[in-house]
Amino acid sequence: MGLVESGKIPKPLTWLMNYGRKYSLWMFQWGPACCAIEMAAALASPRYDMMRLGVIPFPASPRQADLIVISGTITDKMAPAVRRLWEQMPDPKYVISMGACANCGGPYWDSYSVTKGIDQVVPVDVYVPGCPPRPEALLEAVVILQDMIQNEDMAARWRGRGEPIVVS
Amino acid sequence: MSALEHLTDEGRQKLPPRPTAQEIVVTGTNWPGSEFDDDPMIINMGPQHPSTHGVLRLMCELEGETVTRVKPIIGYLHTGMEKTGEELTFVQGATNVTRMDYASCLFNEVAFCSAAEALLDIELPPRARWIRMLMMELNRISSHLLSLATGGMDIGGLSAMIFGFREREYLLRFFEKVTGLRFNHNFFRVGGSAADLPDGWQEDVDKLLTDIPKGMDDLDQLLTENPIWLERMVGVGMIDKELAVNLGASGLVLRSTGVDWDLRRDMPYLDYDQVEFDVISATNGDCYDRFRIRMAEIYESLRIVKQCLENMPDGDYRVQDRKVTPPPRARIDESMEALIHHFKLFTEGFKIPAGQVYTAVESPRGELGCMMVSDGGSKPVRMHMRTPSFYNLQSLEPMMVGGMIADAVAVISGIDPVMGDVDR
Ligand code: SF4
Numbered sequence: 005m006g007l008v009e010s011g012k013i014p015k016p017l018t019w020l021m022n023y024g025r026k027y028s029l030w031m032f033q034w035g036p037a038c039c040a041i042e043m044a045a046a047l048a049s050p051r052y053d054m055m056r057l058g059v060i061p062f063p064a065s066p067r068q069a070d071l072i073v074i075s076g077t078i079t080d081k082m083a084p085a086v087r088r089l090w091e092q093m094p095d096p097k098y099v100i101s102m103g104a105c106a107n108c109g110g111p112y113w114d115s116y117s118v119t120k121g122i123d124q125v126v127p128v129d130v131y132v133p134g135c136p137p138r139p140e141a142l143l144e145a146v147v148i149l150q151d152m153i154q155n156e157d158m159a160a161r162w163r164g165r166g167e168p169i170v171v172s
Numbered sequence: 173m174s175a176l177e178h179l180t181d182e183g184r185q186k187l188p189p190r191p192t193a194q195e196i197v198v199t200g201t202n203w204p205g206s207e208f209d210d211d212p213m214i215i216n217m218g219p220q221h222p223s224t225h226g227v228l229r230l231m232c233e234l235e236g237e238t239v240t241r242v243k244p245i246i247g248y249l250h251t252g253m254e255k256t257g258e259e260l261t262f263v264q265g266a267t268n269v270t271r272m273d274y275a276s277c278l279f280n281e282v283a284f285c286s287a288a289e290a291l292l293d294i295e296l297p298p299r300a301r302w303i304r305m306l307m308m309e310l311n312r313i314s315s316h317l318l319s320l321a322t323g324g325m326d327i328g329g330l331s332a333m334i335f336g337f338r339e340r341e342y343l344l345r346f347f348e349k350v351t352g353l354r355f356n357h358n359f360f361r362v363g364g365s366a367a368d369l370p371d372g373w374q375e376d377v378d379k380l381l382t383d384i385p386k387g388m389d390d391l392d393q394l395l396t397e398n399p400i401w402l403e404r405m406v407g408v409g410m411i412d413k414e415l416a417v418n419l420g421a422s423g424l425v426l427r428s429t430g431v432d433w434d435l436r437r438d439m440p441y442l443d444y445d446q447v448e449f450d451v452i453s454a455t456n457g458d459c460y461d462r463f464r465i466r467m468a469e470i471y472e473s474l475r476i477v478k479q480c481l482e483n484m485p486d487g488d489y490r491v492q493d494r495k496v497t498p499p500p501r502a503r504i505d506e507s508m509e510a511l512i513h514h515f516k517l518f519t520e521g522f523k524i525p526a527g528q529v530y531t532a533v534e535s536p537r538g539e540l541g542c543m544m545v546s547d548g549g550s551k552p553v554r555m556h557m558r559t560p561s562f563y564n565l566q567s568l569e570p571m572m573v574g575g576m577i578a579d580a581v582a583v584i585s586g587i588d589p590v591m592g593d594v595d596r
Contacts, residue, residue: 034220035226036226036227036248036249036591037226037249037271037274037591037592038271038274038355038356038592040226041274041275041318041355042354044322044333044337045337045340045341045344048321048325048330048333048334048337049334049337049338049340049341050334050337050338051337051338051341076226076249077249077251079247079248079249079250079251081247081248081250082219082227082248082249085219085220085248089220111267111268111271112251112252112253112256114256114259115251115252115253115255115256116252116255117250117251117252118251118252135356136353136354136355136356138354
């Protein structure tokens with residue numbers, strides 16, 4: 005068992021490690037539908053510019069990513085691929101579910117082919133409601149996630165996951 | 173002598189003599205002499221790939237780096253919207269269709285509403301028609317800017333992405349002021365629009381008319397003459413005229429091959445016969461032509477927006493037929509009849525005479541049509557959208573075969589499919 009999992013790291017060192025992790029999130033963007041455009045606006049447009057929060061987009065592969073943002077409709081055909089990419093990410097990994105579709109099926113609640121909520125497939129840390137959520141909402145979600153990482157007990161994370169957060 | 177002996181042989185542990193430079197043959201597939209030498213390589217691109225504009229999956233067969241066969245696999249975003257549309261009344265329908273082609277939402281709404289209006293046989297008041305034209309042309313600009321921005325990113329020009337999104341923000345701010353949402357507006361309803369243009373819209377549009385050309389100059393300087401950009405685009409993804417017509421391509425893909433076809437001019441809807449604009453077409457049918465048409469169409473759309481600004485008529489923004497459009501909010505407090513109309517409209521909707529109709533508009537991607545069948549009820553029996561991305565995607569194979577695998581992203585961003593539009 006490693007030092008981190010055992011929970012034997014002194015407090016100041018944990019703080020420092022969490023501080024480092026929180027400002028160097030490599031974000032893997034998964035944008036299947038409309039919300040992806042708002043996510044791209046949050047990443048790339050000069051008005052929002054997500055990189056100033058210490059989130060680095062466009063890693064070459066999920067194996068280099070700490071954070072995945074699932075923004076858009078996930079259909080039943082797509083869900084296994086989401087699970088597979090999530091499994092390839094190294095721990096500790098975080099998931100933001102963006103938009104009503106990824107949260108619960110959203111406007112396609114009646115549809116025969118849409119997965120009603122991505123949390124059936126992967127565990128979600130932060131939910132961003134809206135159809136589409138504004139880019140500011142995604143920025144808020146990242147800030148909340150960073151707060152969560154700052155206060156995180158890494159040993160506890162190894163044992164089990166906490167409650168998810170909803171941006172309001 | 174066993175098959176493994178050469179691995180254990182003492183002499184083999186020394187490096188074999190090095191071939192001279194002339195003897196090295198790099199084929200790009202396998203090492204010369206290997207048993208897989210002639211096998212093609214199958215590579216899967218997507219469904220998760222930032223350059224496939226969503227969830228397109230391509231199965232490519234490669235010979236070296238040359239693409240020999242390609243097969244698009246779609247359906248990863250099939251949300252069953254056409255089926256859902258059969259369960260929604262005509263009042264609710266626009267909410268559903270606007271999410272199909274999410275880069276140009278207003279066109280979907282107009283296609284849906286004009287089909288319902290054709291079945292109802294109502295004539296829109298002039299202001300409603302001009303509001304539609306104004307908003308649609310602004311949406312065309314924002315859609316083309318998005319496509320230029322993401323197209324630039326696909327090919328490696330991240331600055332193009334920043335410029336494209338900067339200008340697009342101006343437009344989205346205006347859309348938000350008018351419709352309440354940045355996209356997926358649900359602004360156009362059967363019989364007109366949900367609201368009038370807000371006060372002071374003239375100044376906003378005026379500002380857009382000066383801001384966007386400024387930003388376009390930046391994009392123009394950055395891309396049009398850029399040698400790397402030319403290298404990646406010129407002569408890539410060629411398709412000829414006949415094939416494009418036979419495959420049912422429309423919009424930019426068709427116009428880049430030299431077919432001068434634009435529904436706005438050739439089958440005018442709304443009041444497009446009263447505005448002046450040019451249809452841009454090119455003759456080479458490659459990615460660079462599509463890029464240049466896209467740039468030029470933004471200026472043409474700005475021309476139409478300018479004419480809409482000058483000629484916007486006064487009057488109603490929706491038909492004053494209480495069976496189709498809701499009464500003004502103030503009337504509901506005063507009149508019992510208005511209250512009943514409002515209640516009926518939003519609970520069971522209005523009934524549309526039985527019949528079948530097809531209407532089409534020219535969306536930024538091509539011909540966007542809506543076929544609607546009604547049996548006299550308040551919901552369509554069948555609603556089918558003829559979405560341009562789906563048909564344009566068929567021309568992907570002839571464009572990619574024979575080219576390099578690295579050109580795939582350029583070809584895809586040239587066609588600019590929106591997967592929500594393909595899969596519905
Ligand atoms: S939540 Fe709304 S905007 Fe987001 S993907 Fe779903 S339908 Fe599109």
